[in-house]
Amino acid sequence: MEKIALITDSACDIDEETLKKYKVHVLPFKIIYKEREYTDGIDITPQEVYINMKTEIPTSSQPAMEDIEKLYQKLQEENYTHVISINISSGISGTVNGVALISSQYPEIRTFLYDTKSTSAIQGILVKQCGELIEKGIEFEEIVKAIPEMKKKVHMYFVFGTLEYAIKGGRIGKISGTIGDILNIKPIVSFDDEFGQCYTCEKIRGRVKSINRLIEMGEKYTAKNKCDAYVIHGNVEEDAVKICSRLRMNPGIRNVYLIGQISAIVGVYCGPGTVGVCYAEV
Incomplete structure (x- = not known):
């Protein structure tokens, strides 16, 4: 029996209720200031970033490889058989490559990695729609085939x-x-x-x-x-x-x-x- 996990990254813009409802695993980016590094969505909020930009514009880095590794270890322990990962555009981040590298080390978990060629709300809507399909019991292969068509809309x-x-x-x-x-x-x-x-x-x-x-x-x-x-x-x-x-x-x-x-x-x-x-x- 299939057990499908849904993964995204913290560039995904959708409401917290949706993320919780569909048990979405969010890989956090790093927000980097001169004096300190923060984990996006965990120890710094978007509002804090916007307010702080008056004095300092931070840089960023993609989700850490160790975070992706820990997530896959957790999914393996919880007996997930499949993963659908909806991620920020490879044109602006290396996140897709990071998830691809780690997922290749877990061949027993079949991973479909989708490069949204976008970010923010588009990423969030695709995550929401995939969550709805998983909840309905739609099979992995059907969901994978549907995602590119969902993106076009x-x-x-x-x-x-x-x-x-x-x-x-x-x-x-x-x-x-x-x-x-x-x-x-x-x-x-x-x-x-x-x-x-x-x-x-x-x-x-x-x-x-x-x-x-x-x-x-x-x-x-x-x-x-x-x-x-x-x-x-x-x-x-x-x-x-x-x-x-x-x-x-x-x-x-x-x-x-x-x-x-x-x-x-x-x-x-x-x-x-x-x-x-x-x-x-x-």
Whole structure:
């Protein structure tokens, strides 16, 4: 009989209730300051990271190999036969490679490792959907086949509060970013499917207009199919609540979920003031 474990990493943005309900194993990133190293989601919160960015912008490192090893040892002891691991894009982190290396040392546990080519809410929604299928008793092979199709139906867009943190984190070109801040350009950002890296969908001048466009972009999906919308933010809950209210006015949106703070590891690069909406076709 199959016993399937569900793994992700702390870049995954979904509510704690979902993680607990489906017994998701979360591999934590490290948040690194000059004086101390923290474990993402364990001894530092996203809000603390955003507040601390006023004085110091931390760096980060992927989940430790020993943490992945300990997790697989635990799964082996608990007689798991299969693993589905939904992870941050290999285009921005080596986490996928780390899990691949450790899982290869446990051939008795069959592992399906999925590179989301994305992160944050997309990662979280895929984890949630896999958890639902596991709970229903769907077989491992069927779930594995379904995941790529599930990914095609999830679409995420961000607006940064400022381009400063993306520039310092090396996520966008320095010159275009500097000019963008001077001209008050607020680009709509997403992830490309080929390399799993950030790219600019549209360049909008001004925060209000950029948020309006963020909401409008979902209409191309809701015009064809019903969608659920997931809203995340970088320490700007008031903006996120307003976005939720406006999304609920769209008859093509079935449910609106305010997930809350963007994870600390993603927040290191997008910074405070960021808002994001993920549209999941149902």
